[in-house]
Amino acid sequence: MIQIEEILDNLVSQTTEIHGSTQTYNTLTDSLIQQMNDICGKVDPKESKNQTKKKEMDQKTNHRNTNEQDLEIDxxxxxxxxxxxxxxxxxxxxxxxxxxxxxxxxxxxxxxxxxxxxxxxxxxxxxxxxxxxxxxxxxxxxxxIPDEELNKSMSEISQLKKQNKILRDLLQIPQNENPKNGKKN
CATH class of the missing domain: 1.20.5 (Single alpha-helices involved in coiled-coils or other helix-helix interfaces)
Known part of the structure; x- marks a missing residue:
């Protein structure tokens, strides 16, 4: 009985150290129950089935965690x-x-x-x-303008051009130069 009380005290002290992690709590509880059963020498078949299921669930969880880690890496x-x-x-x-x-x-x-x-x-x-x-x-x-006046004006213009050419030749001024300002036209 003293061992059971020690185990229970151990269980109480361990559960107070747990800060909200139910998986860890369940694992500790299962291990303490297993220790108690080992000390008392009795094994409950329901408990062994539960532990087997628990182990399978833990393995699935571990497998899921591994897959999650792989997925995170991917x-x-x-x-x-x-x-x-x-x-x-x-x-x-x-x-x-x-x-x-x-x-x-x-x-x-x-x-x-x-x-x-x-x-x-x-x-x-x-x-x-x-x-x-x-x-x-x-x-x-x-x-x-009547044609007669136009013809008369055209003949006067041609006569003036001829006179201009004669005067330029006499004065030796090039044809393209303007006599007033000395620039070429």
Missing amino acids: LREYQKSLDLIMHKHRELLESNKNKHKSEIEQYSLKLEKLKEDNTLLKQDNQYLRKNIQGIVKVMKQISE
């Missing part, structure tokens, strides 16, 4: 692989982004140049329209 490996893939993907995205950014800058510069060219073409177009309008106006005025 998960970590997959996570590392995923991180590496994501890193490469981010680098590729950044590379493409920089490539497209430089292409966009080039297209922006080309667009600015085209806008400038378009503005210059519009200005040239306006200038040409004004000149064409002036020419059309002069042509209308010329068409309103």
Whole structure:
């Protein structure tokens, strides 16, 4: 009896040391019950079945824990692989982004140049329209002049050109130079 009391005291002291871990508590309880049965010399068949079931459950739990550890290792490996893939993907995205950014800058510069060219073409177009309008106006005025007066004016212009040429030859002034300012026409 003294041994049973010691075992019970041992059981009580061990259970107070347990901090909420039921598996450890159950294991200690089973081992203490086994010790008590060994001391008393009696073995309960229900107890041996329970212990066998308990051992099987512990083995399954250990197997499950091993599987969980394997799964955790696999998960970590997959996570590392995923991180590496994501890193490469981010680098590729950044590379493409920089490539497209430089292409966009080039297209922006080309667009600015085209806008400038378009503005210059519009200005040239306006200038040409004004000149064409002036020419059309002069042509209308010329068409309103009677043919006799036009022929007379044309002959006067050709005579003036001949006289101009003669005078230039006498003064030795080149044909393309303006006598007033000395610049070429």
